[in-house]
Amino acid sequence: MNAAANWNDILVRDNFQDTGQTPTADPVWESPDIIPFGSDILDFGLLESSYDGPDLGLSHPIVYGQLNRIYVRGKNLRTGCPASGNVRLYYAPGGLLLDPRAWTPLTAEAGGTAVPFTVRGGAREVPPGQICVSRSAFLWPSQNPPGHYCTIATVDTPAHPMSATLPTFSSLVDYLNWVRYNPNVGWRNIDVIPCRQTRYVLSSLAISNLNNTPTRFVFGISGTDLPSGTATFSNTDQQAPFSLTAQIYAPGSDEGYTRSVVLPANYSGTVTVVVQLDQPLPCDARIVLRAYTPVTARAGERERRLAVPLTGVPGLQDALFLELGAYTFVATSSSS
Template sequence: MTLYDGFLMRDSLSDTGTVPSPGYPYHSPDIVSHSQVSDPGRFLTDTYDRDPTQPVELGSRLNPVYVRAKNLSSRPLTGYHVSVFRANTSLFLRPSVWSGHPLRTASGATSVALPPTVAPGAVGVGQDYFLLDAISSNEFCCVGMVSETPHPTIPADFPSYDAYILWVRQNQNVCGRNLNLVRDYPNRAFERLDTFSNPSSSEHVPTLFEVTVSGALPAGSRFGIQCVALGISTNWPTSEGPVQTESTMTPPSFDGAVTTWALLPTGAAWPRGASVDTTVWVGIRPESQAAAYHTPLERLGVSRTAVEGLGDAGVLVRLGNSGTVFVSSREAR
């Protein structure tokens, strides 16, 4: 097993910095929305084994966002910075979705410095915090990057899913947080709109969407996924199981959105800790470099014939995900 030689920003708590990354949900615990703390360095180092993120205050322009990164190198690292960008929730975080929307500090800076020198194996915490405005924008998906300069080099949009997947799996200094915490959600019906696109101008791509609900949802609850432009509109009772899939072919240059929804019975409330997640896999040719990161069909619980257009040799590679967790006021800042 090879570890990344540099600063790691994790995609999830399970992310150890293995290169190439086996692929994780974009639930980064290293982009931390949290009320102000007196000693961020100590707090974020002491909580490195968990995610202390709190729900964003929707009525505030001043939500603090802290960052941290771990030095996986065998040598001390000096002079590094972290930038964070925001985007609409998306199942395909191509750079143009987020690169033009940096978070800023109170002084207007678009990056924060890590400690001047971070020892091998140590956690470096940003010396300042960003502010997330939750009034003027509803964009809460975030991408974080560690770089040697205050202005990171961001790639242009990739020409294919394959190229994007290779970039994500090989760069452990980049992380994503596409997980929203919703406090005291008042309605029994929930909807989330996630953008989705196909970078190829010539290929139809086999696509598998997986919707997962968790938590003690009451009997009679349903959940589903819809994108009329992609020809999908289906739903399931939770009694059929918490994980369901639907496949389609995504046409060339598609640029749209996918709706994931859930509905509780009349009079029911969202239980604390319940979640609704959507993950997307795309079909890759077996000779592609990205095919090395495929997920076996049996692990997904689907047959080859159930995935439209996959054919006899195609494989599925995880592209992205979006999630929502329902929390209560007892978890307020």
């Protein structure tokens, strides 16, 4: 696909700026069309009026052990004819370097894992330019333990079929490109934390190395309205133990980076991030954690096209980097 807003089917966005262009610009992990909504029923009027914001899911964080409905919203970008399709929703432990092999399909409230998109009134045919939503909500498994999770939505239409079996990926780059280059895929890797604290322990974030060779990674922290401080990324797994610290720069516009670490081939584990701030975190502030890998001489054309320089990475000042994953934490006054 060309790098233009040329998608002509049902779009599930990766972020509010996503208009169907490929590849999607960052952040690709903050889909506002995957909408956790607690035990409430999502009104279609609110679904339409919030299309350009705010993110409805931030006011309804998942409450463990209770009823949690998750809706998926779409929009028909076809110019001359209606569209129709089904949406599926998957979840996995949330993290910086995801292992798609851990994805599990969610079941809808009405049963099944493939849910038709419908418009206001319940029709399956979506006119051009119209918003649609999953006919019934997907249900979060009440038995899931507390933690951070990500969700992936896929849209299956006659023009752009999408298998119920998610693809497998032989490298982290292949997974990243699958999200960026498919407007019928939405990814939500965003969570809510309480504001007005100075210390946050963000635990059990997934990390994985899908490559069949040991691979070097760098972690970064940035955000909005962040006081200065530090973030320590650590892993106690004896296969890949590390403790790496990055500086947080107020007011949060600059990104701080850790030293690099090499993860073993085909590795899967977790990372805990301890954020220590000099001042309490303001409400509506954002903490964004990212993972990068330096681009090697063996990198392909698409990998090099997505790579960017980073300023201030210890020991790797002249390298180009590919962003492989990220997680956003939004501070609110009413998070659970």
